Amino acid sequence: MLIVFNPVAGRRRAWRLWRVLDVLSESGVRLEVAETSFRGHATELARAAVRDGASMVVAAGGDGTIAEVANGLAGSDCRLGVIPLGTANVLAHELDLPFAPRAVAAALAFGRTRRIWPGIARGSAGERLFVQMLGAGFDAQVVHQLPGRLKRALGRQAYVLQTMRELVRYPFQPIRVQVDGQAMQAASVIVTKGHFYAGRYRLAPGTCPTEAGLTTVLFERSGPFAALAYGAALPLDLLPRMPGVRQVRATRVEIEAPVPAQTDGDPAGLGPLTISDAPAPIRVVVS
Ligand SMILES: Nc1ncnc2c1ncn2[C@@H]1O[C@H](COP(=O)(O)OP(=O)(O)OP(=O)(O)O)[C@@H](O)[C@H]1O
Numbered sequence: 001m002l003i004v005f006n007p008v009a010g011r012r013r014a015w016r017l018w019r020v021l022d023v024l025s026e027s028g029v030r031l032e033v034a035e036t037s038f039r040g041h042a043t044e045l046a047r048a049a050v051r052d053g054a055s056m057v058v059a060a061g062g063d064g065t066i067a068e069v070a071n072g073l074a075g076s077d078c079r080l081g082v083i084p085l086g087t088a089n090v091l092a093h094e095l096d097l098p099f100a101p102r103a104v105a106a107a108l109a110f111g112r113t114r115r116i117w118p119g120i121a122r123g124s125a126g127e128r129l130f131v132q133m134l135g136a137g138f139d140a141q142v143v144h145q146l147p148g149r150l151k152r153a154l155g156r157q158a159y160v161l162q163t164m165r166e167l168v169r170y171p172f173q174p175i176r177v178q179v180d181g182q183a184m185q186a187a188s189v190i191v192t193k194g195h196f197y198a199g200r201y202r203l204a205p206g207t208c209p210t211e212a213g214l215t216t217v218l219f220e221r222s223g224p225f226a227a228l229a230y231g232a233a234l235p236l237d238l239l240p241r242m243p244g245v246r247q248v249r250a251t252r253v254e255i256e257a258p259v260p261a262q263t264d265g266d267p268a269g270l271g272p273l274t275i276s277d278a279p280a281p282i283r284v285v286v287s
Contacts, residue, residue: 001024001029001030001031001032001056001057001058001081001108002032002033002034002045002046002049002054002056002057002058003017003021003031003032003033003034003057003058003060003081003083004034004036004042004045004046004057004058004059004060004061004065004068004069005017005033005034005035005036005060005061005085006035006036006042006059006060006061006062006064006065006085007035007036008148008152009060009061009062009064009065009085009086009087010061010062010085010086010087010089010155011087011152011153011155013085013086014085016083016084016085016099016101016104017060017083017085019101019102019105020060020083020101020104020105020108021033022101023101023102023105023106024105024108024109027105027109029108029109033060036061036065036068039266040068041068042059042061042065042068042069042072043068043069043071043072044072045057045069045072046068046069046070046071046072046073046078047072047073048072049072049078050072050073050076050078054078055077055078055079056078056079056080056081056108056285057069057072057073057078057079057080057081058080058081058082058083058108059080059081059082059083060083060085061083061085061086062084062085062086062087062088062089062265063086063088063089063090063091063131063132063264063265064086064264064265064266065085065086066080066082066091066131066264067118067128067129067130067131067132067263067264067266070118070129070131070282071128071129073282074118074129074278074280074282075279075280077283078283079113079283079284079285080282080283080284080285081107081108081111081284081285082095082097082284082285083104083108084097084099084104086265087151087155087156087265088156088198088199088265089199090132090133090194090196090197090198090199090264090265091131091132091194091209091264093196093199093200094132094194094195094196094209095114095116095209095284095286096286096287097286097287098287103287106287107285107286107287108285111285111286111287112285112286112287113283113284113285113286114210114283114284114286115210115281115282115283115284116131116193116209116210116281116282116284117193117209117210117211117212117213117277117278117281117282118130118131118193118209118277118278118281118282119131119133119134119191119193119214119275119276119277119278120275120276120277120278120279121134121261121263121268121273121274121275122273122274122275123261123268123269123270123271123272123273123274124269124272125268125269128263128268129278130193130263130264130268131193131209131264131282132192132193132194132196132209132264133190133191133192133193133194133197133203133263133264134190134191134192134261134262134263134268134273134275135188135189135190135191135261135262135263136175136188136189136190136191136255136257136259136260136261136262136271136273137175137186137187137188137189137219137259137260138166138170138172138187138188138219138227139188139190139262140259140260140261140262140267140268141166141170141260142159142162142163142166143260143262143265143266143267144260144262144267145162145165145166146158146159146162150162156198156199159198160231163227163231167224167227167228168224170224170227172187172222172223172224172227173257173259174186174187174222174257175187175188175189175255175256175257175259175271176255176256176257177189177216177218177253177254177255177256178252178253178254178256179216179248179250179253180250180251180252180253181252184218184248185220186218186219186220186246187219187220187221187222187223187226187227188218188219188227189216189217189218189219189253189255190203190204190216190217190219191214191215191216191217191253191275192204192207192214192215192217193207193209193214193215194207194208194209195207195208197234197239198234201234201235201237201239202237202239202240203217203234203239203240204217204240204247205240212251212277213249213250213251213277214249214250214251214252214253214275214276214277215247215248215249215250216247216248216249216250216253217245217246217247218245218246218247218248219244219245220244220245220246221243221244226244229242230242230245251276251277252274252275252276253274253275253276254272254273254274254275255271255272255273255274255275256271256272257271257272258270258271258272259271261273
């Protein structure tokens, strides 16, 4: 079993990985650990493992690492395992994956497999699979501007701090979107495969990554006060019911403006982008 470990994911959570590895090796599982050295390295490692005939690659990190491994596994039958070590770990919450080391090890060794349908974003910089969501507009601006050091020092609190900074300088230009060919406009847009956002906060009730299709969440109210209200509603689990928050199911979403974009919590360049389901599902090991 190849474990792709991102040493910069999360904060001081690597001990979980060592415990998982202890349990797995005690059970006689043959392990190989590869540490990532740069952004995109997990994709290269996963792709090479597929070429070598691997049947399972484990992402030890957060959503960004899982997405990178998923990009490397795309189009293959290789299974994706997860050791959640990230800051938000949205996909792990979404699929109800275990976090306790013994339970993680048991899932990796004996767990069932579920198929998830990743999304794919196509733009001038190429194409990129995402496992949880793509944001365009304000939340992506926060992700683009967030210094890595701040994230590692403060974890989730770093996002709150960066959000406050961006509230006063983001221009909140309107974003034009085509949702299955229908023209819409919003201040920010999140295209999601799941119902959680930024951890276990509800964003798109009824959306499930094991199903094909996308949910487009449009934030129609613009400006810093609206963004602040949406941000405050998130931890209170009120976001889906906020005025100006609209949810539309779709198979194809086009973001027309050159706005900042993020996928699974990592910068994904600027629009325009076309988003749909990936051509094939990915098999994820669950408990
Ligand atoms: N050695 C490295 N140095 C710098 N960045 C790296 C390295 N290895 C991987 N990365 C990058 O780190 C980024 C963040 O990783 P990841 O998303 O897994 O952690 P996280 O942001 O803490 O978790 P979450 O996305 O769940 O909040 C990934 O986009 C990956 O490309």
